[in-house]
Amino acid sequence: MYNVSQPAPDFRMPGNGPLTRARDWLDARGKPAWIVAMILGFVLFWPVGLAILGYMIWSKRMFGCSNRSQRRAHYYAAPTGNTAFDAYRDETLKRLEDEHRDFVDFLQKLREAKDKAEFDQFMDQRDRKSED
DSSP states (O other): OOOTTSOOOOTTSTTOSHHHHHHHHHHHHOHHHHHHHHHHHHHHOHHHHHHHHHHHHHTTTTTTOTTHHHHHHHHSOOOOSOHHHHHHHHHHHHHHHHHHHHHHHHHHHHHHHHHHHHHHHHHHHHHHHHHO
């Protein structure tokens, strides 16, 4: 029978297992620690190294993007106490984000137009060759 005085262990909480602690430990030491762990995994037992490599790619730790949300939070600093400056800063950041989004959309449309032009050129050349 279960003892009611003790709380039931919550196995769903993050940070309970040794793998979570190992991940946090490696994250605290940065990308070189992950690379060393991967190499040691390959040396000791190659499937372990392969699993670490797969995890590094899947979690974007390999390319230095794993803390993207932390970097984004850096831009949104705490209020300074000067309401006019805070409002200006927030407005400027929002404007820059909108301009960035518009620029990315523009680049995407530009790529699509270039791809379409190249495809149309290819089709015209193909039609000319088939007529000959």
